[in-house]
Amino acid sequence: MIKAVIFDMDGVLIDSEPFWQRAEREVFGALGVQISDKEAEKTASMTTVEVTRYWFDQQPWTGRSLEKVENDVIDYVQNLVAKEGKPMEGLEDLLEFFTEKDFMIGLSTNSPRRIIPTILKKIGVIDYFDSISSSEDELKAKPDPSVYLSTARKLNVFPSNCIVFEDSGVGIKAAKNANMKVVALLPQEKFDDGKYKMADLKLSHFSDFSEEHLLALSHVKT
Structure with a gap:
């Protein structure tokens, strides 16, 4: 039953999927990461930890920890949800x-x-x-x-x-x-x-x- x-x-x-995509393109883009539509689709179902690690492994950056970058993405999405959710x-x-x-x-x-x-x-x-x-x-x-x-x-x-x-x-x-x-x-x-x-x-x-x-x-x- x-x-x-x-x-x-x-x-x-x-x-909220568009919010995550916008956040990732903004935050990772500022670190020099180029995100293709195909790869963005691949990461859509990952956790934020997995997404951050994925992009770092693909296109490593310096100056910011993975944890800080992950939290920046989450903060960005929270702001979008508050405005447009x-x-x-x-x-x-x-x-x-x-x-x-x-x-x-x-x-x-x-x-x-x-x-x-x-x-x-x-x-x-x-x-x-x-x-x-x-x-x-x-x-x-x-x-x-x-x-x-x-x-x-x-x-x-x-x-x-x-x-x-x-x-x-x-x-x-x-x-x-x-x-x-x-x-x-x-x-x-x-x-x-x-x-x-x-x-x-x-x-x-x-x-x-x-x-x-x-x-x-x-x-x-x-």
Whole structure:
């Protein structure tokens, strides 16, 4: 029986991926790092520690520690969220849908811990969440399932009784490896992309999710 829903954050609760891209181009660019669109796509699902290390290994800089550069990126994104952050369309209605069904609600993200409250407060949904987990507190980030398993433990729910909303291939893999049901939130033109084939359901908008989908997911074997 499904008892909990767990959300990824970036690209699911808020369209923050462009913020991270702008921050990385600004901060790393000031250090002389040239970021191509292809490589930016490759790093999109990494943690901030992993992204910083990746660019340093590719194009080393001097004068600033990796930790300082990473924090500069996070600060830049926090400022953008404060100025421009908006919830994904239909998010609050979906949260209400699950709240009315007495579902536990959790968050599992690769983003650093300190930016989570900034985002949840800005988009006005922080009070909906019963548990929050960041891969920063795990030995491995997504696609490792640890951050999803941590949230399930905090919610006191078996992983097989959880639905996850994700938007990335590595996130979907992490949730499936945690033995959870997964809804991929994607533009329709990406439905046939092999990166998302592990998802149990693919939707373009939160508003597309229905009682019928919930019933169907409850019968999915994990």
